[in-house]
Amino acid sequence: MEIQENICSIGNLEAEQSILGSILLDKSCIEHIESLVSNDFSKEYNRIIFESMMDLNEKNKPIDLITLTNELKSKGLLEHVGGVSYITSLSTIVPTTSNIKHYVDIVKVLSDKRKVIKASYGLIENIRSGKDIDSSMVVFEKECVIDNTAYNEADSIVEVLSELFDDMQEKPEEKIKTGISIIDKCTNGLGRHELITIGAGSGVGKSAIALKIAINAYEQEKKVLIFSREMSKKQIAKRILLSRTGISKNKFENREFTDMDWKRTIDVINSFYKRNMILDDKSSTIQMFKNKMRKERPDLVIVDYTQLVTPSNTRESRERQVAEISRELQQMARDFDTTIIQLSQLAEKGSGNFRPTGESYTRESRAIYHDSHIVIYMHRVTEEKELEKAYKSIPAFHERGSFEDIKATIEARANSGIRFVEINVDKNRDGEPGSNFYWFKGSDLDYYSII
Incomplete structure (x- = not known):
């Protein structure tokens, strides 16, 4: 009895529960557990639940809280597995169903360990009871056969290339277009599993560019989730509303609206009728992000912004805290099969308005740069040398006048709320870097090409 208890103690309850919870949330997860059998679960009640799920699947019935509860009731086993409360808890502990293969691997490895340990105890008992070694070894080898197919995922080059060949015959990935010409030119759009960093100093427009990308994604029928640690939900909604209606901040604050303003406001509200843009100003930790x-x-x-996310370990150095948050966001992009944009403040570099480039400009942790597939820097151009460089590279400036004329134009536009900025795709893991200059009008949440 003690031996059996020791063997059963070798298991991972959370991984077992996560497998069952994943199937409850999404029946299609069964496609990823072909190698799993009920005996792979260390706990009897989890084995019973798994078997009932497989029975439902065999009958082509849905697998959810109601059908599973009824199935267990019909077998007289509902209370034996912990009742409805345990079944309900399974679907609430799963961080993401996309990790089910990882949970299966954990359960299979521990199941194989139990199998070998049990067979080893049997071998010892057989030899002690007087059986010959050869016969005992035959029994031992049969009892501890490991199903290696569970671990033989495609990892030789020929198998991976074959998978790639299959992918090439499918439709290309539908990437998210940002609406910013230089970004879309360099990246061909933002893809799934990618962590993108947009870095800028205060007031340069990183939140504005994120909202522009969010609106573009929404208009491409994508579901967008914005975690804001800097602005409230109402502040975000207000910026979007004013930018889309053309209502000025003063008119809004003084409530001086024309009939046309009201019409445009209603049109904007109606344009967001789908529940496909979610604003969250309450979630502050990585775990809260995952739950949402x-x-x-x-x-x-979109995470606005990384340095304001609450770290899990407040005793670590600030550099390690920010690095951990960035690595978690990178992993989440893969686990949740999504695209994540993290906004980041830039490090101060002493006096002067330096053009940011490279890892040293990511504030508080260089891990932000290394973890990102794409790093985009936004820079307000004000230094004389940089203005000269911009003047030489922009044909439209030459046509409009001398360098001094253009400087005067830039200053005049700055006074009216339009800034001269450079958007620099500084790192692009799967493509080319590149940069271009734009007029940025914060009230419009938009970047206008210089023509």
Whole structure:
């Protein structure tokens, strides 16, 4: 009895529960557990639940809280497995169903360990009881056969290339277009599993560019989730509303609206009738982000901004805290099969308005740069040398006058709220870097090409 208890103690309850919870949330997860059998579960009640799920699947019935409860009731086993409360708890502990293969691997490895340990105890008992070694070894080898097919995923080059060949015959991935010409030119759009960093100093427009991308994604029928640690939900909604209606901040604050303003406001509200843009100003930790993402299943996630996310370990150095948050976001992009944009403040570099480039400009942790597939820097151009460089590279400036004329134009536009900025795709893991200059009008949440 003690031996059996020791063997059964070798298991991972959370991984077993996560498998069952994943199937409850999404029946299609069964496709990823072909190698799993009920005896792979260390706990009897989990084995019973798994068997009932497989019975429902065999009958082509849905697998959910109601059908599973009824199936267990019909077998007289509902209370034996912990009742409705345990069944309900299974679907609430799963961080993401996309990790089910990982949970299966954990359960299979521990199941094989139990199998070998049990066979080893049997071998010892057989030899002690007087059986010959050869016969005992035959029994031992039969009892501890490991199903290696569970671990033989495609990892030789020929198998991976074959998978790639199959992918090439499918439709190309539908990437998210940002609406910013230089970004779309360099990246061909933002893809799934990618962590994108947009870095800028205060007031340069990183939140504005994120909202522009969010609106573009929404208009491409994508579901967008915005975690804002800097602005409230109402502030975000207000910026979007004013930018789309053309209502000025003063008119809004003084409530001086024309009939046309009201019409445009109603049109904007109606344009967002789908529940495909979610604003969250309450979630502050990575775990809270995961819970919300599991519920919403977004195509695009925006975190505004990384340095304001609450770390899990406040005793670590600030550099390690920010690095951990960035690595978690990178992993979440893969686990949740989504695109994540993290906004980041840039490090101060002493006096002067330096053009940011490279890893040293990501504030508080260089891990932000290394973890990202794409790093985009936004820079307000004000230094004389940079203005000269911009003047030489922009044909439209030459046509409009001398360098001094253009400087005067830039200053005049700045006074009216239009800034001269450079958007620099500084890192692009799967493509080419590149940069271009734009007029940025914060009230419009938009970047205008210089023509």
